[in-house]
Amino acid sequence: MKYLNLAFTAGLAAAATIRIDSGPGLVFKPEDITAKKGDILEFHFLPINHSVAQGDFNNPCQMPTSGGFFSGYIATKDTESPTVFRVTVNDTEPIWFYCTQNFHSHCQGGMVGVVNAPSGTSGNNTLAAYKSAAANFQGMAGDAMMAFGGEVMQAGTSTGGSGTGSGTGTNTVTTPSASMSNMPGMNMNAAGNVKVATMGVLGALGLAVFGLA
Numbered sequence: 001m002k003y004l005n006l007a008f009t010a011g012l013a014a015a016a017t018i019r020i021d022s023g024p025g026l027v028f029k030p031e032d033i034t035a036k037k038g039d040i041l042e043f044h045f046l047p048i049n050h051s052v053a054q055g056d057f058n059n060p061c062q063m064p065t066s067g068g069f070f071s072g073y074i075a076t077k078d079t080e081s082p083t084v085f086r087v088t089v090n091d092t093e094p095i096w097f098y099c100t101q102n103f104h105s106h107c108q109g110g111m112v113g114v115v116n117a118p119s120g121t122s123g124n125n126t127l128a129a130y131k132s133a134a135a136n137f138q139g140m141a142g143d144a145m146m147a148f149g150g151e152v153m154q155a156g157t158s159t160g161g162s163g164t165g166s167g168t169g170t171n172t173v174t175t176p177s178a179s180m181s182n183m184p185g186m187n188m189n190a191a192g193n194v195k196v197a198t199m200g201v202l203g204a205l206g207l208a209v210f211g212l213a
């Protein structure tokens, strides 16, 4: 029985891939997430044009002054985008995040979330408080010229680095939609991975073409 218990404990400690849907609507699902060090946050993108950026609790709808992550804008017209954004959780500190889409003010509209929300003495820093501060934010949500701090990749593909396997059931979308393939600036290489360097261009185009929630 001791062996069985050890095996069970080891299983619990294995890194997990946590799926987070960006949309539909101005919401992340789930939006209040518990993750452990080594877990991967895998953001999926629903129509029409969302993103995810790491936020700063004290500065809603803005990125931290250093570090963080940004997916770029992932435009998709009718169905979930085959493109996902994966971020590795490096510690158990809170990770606030938001959608940077300014057309229809997604962050102000409630499209925010948190990984490992503070508890105990830091308990005032709740997701509800962050969402409320975002709702009162005046100005443009912060974004970046291109993706950073994570991997922009096709759903269901391996990162090739961890060797932990996937088994996440994220292969539901296997074919890029015609609208994605035809979009200027949307360059796919042979492996189907989006070239991150083009994301700034894509973002600008996506904002113009698919700005609706």
Ligand SMILES: [Cu+2]
Pocket: 026, 049, 050, 051, 099, 100, 101, 106, 111
């Ligand atoms: Cu959004």
